[in-house]
Amino acid sequence: MRANNFKAILPTLSVDSIPFWEGCDKESLLLQCCNECDKYFYYARRLCPHCGSQNMVWKVSTGEGKIFSFSEVCISFFGPLWDDQLPYTVALIDLQEGPRMLSRLVLEPGQQPKIGDRVDVIFVEVQGKKLPFFKL
């Protein structure tokens, strides 16, 4: 599927996640990193889920990761308007910095992902908002 044909339900932002989605709009994948335990985490929140510290900072991720698992979605869970998206592939991705994130893969014709494959972030614009998808 060509990147400009993607559909997406746009995120409902919370007070925690505004920096993350603003980063995406600037084509930068931001992750929170804890200053006390030095661990990264995803998704955005007001405390470090590893140690409970509230002393954390946003850092730019390399945007590189490996596929932990994937699925080719063959029916629409978003009604008939999504039929033109089918099939599409979603994946759980282990980012180089540690966190696991859920995203969607942008595949070239004939590309077949495997668990363990290396992927890189690619920002896809949908209705004026850039979303962090990944490519092989």
Next chain:
Amino acid sequence: MPSVSDEVVIVGIGETQVGKLPGYHSVQLQAWAVQNALADCGLRTKDLDGLINLDPYVTPNSMFSSTVAEYLGIKPRFLSTIDVGGTVTAMTMLQQAIWAIESGHCEIAACVYGENSLSVRSTGAHGLDMKNLLGGEEWEDPFGVHGLLTPYALVAQRYRHLYDATDEDFAEVAIVTRRHALNNDNAQMKKKMTLEDYMASRMISSPLRLLDCCLISDGGGAVVLTTRDRAEKMGCRYVRVCSMAMRSTHNSIVQLPDIENFGLADAAQDAFDAAGFDASETQVALLHDAFTISVLITLEALGFCEPGQAGQYMRNGHASMGGRCPVNPHGGLLSQAHIGGMLHITEAVHQLRGTAGRRQISGARRAVVSGNGGVFSVCGVMTLEAT
């Protein structure tokens, strides 16, 4: 080790018809299930002084315990609405009922689940629409994931990768469960399933096919508990809950741990330790089977077989009627109906008191019920024993 009082026992169980029941809302379905459970043990609604229920997922409603209590015409001394997830919700209802009765807050409590998930959904819709703030709107929907099916597909793909599992492993769960359902008159699915049927069923979210997925159902199930003393006086056959344990490791697919780190094995360890027996000493297993993959992972986590061996274990017939420990003799969520797993508990009671009819497992004395809500997010294990 979490212990459970043996002074409170299960005396009654009830289930409604299942399938498509137009015109029934959750209120009527829950009332119907409670009425059947009371009738099962010779009680009347006026005897009930405790009510614990589920707030329906598909039509969320505030104050649903007093809603159903009012409809039944009862004035309970103890009310609660529980939503932990999947069959763990039903287990937690029983746990709360035991605590409430043991501590004198009520004497006879009904635990009830019921909703009209099938008839309420719009024509042509896929999956079940459930609201979950962290799972849904921000970290899943923008990436094309909605509901629980694709999350389970991601788990299934991971399982196949870790253990070289095959279509045949998944198919066996669907086929055996369907065969069991054919012994249950109150099951939505009435037709035999073959490997060819399974392989011909369409891919929904790879590697899960249509026949890997549970049913969506209207219906209800209820369990009535009271003190052992009262049960003795009533002169009815009762069943004891030996233990219950749970673990929560995450909520949404976004935070999924790897399969070996799911909370199910730890919950099972606690539940079996507290009960004083393990999986090999149970004669029937009621395993939450929202998808075929759930059964494979659960058989391994509970210790019925080694990691990666569940497909072979199923093919050897160990989980079939007549096998070592039949799994879901009622047909489960895959082929009877998805009533939140409450019918896993009513089936355990049927089997242990010998009222399961033509699907009765002879000599069933101990049962294990497993559950999970979300994507193995909340895992629970309960053991029960005949008395």
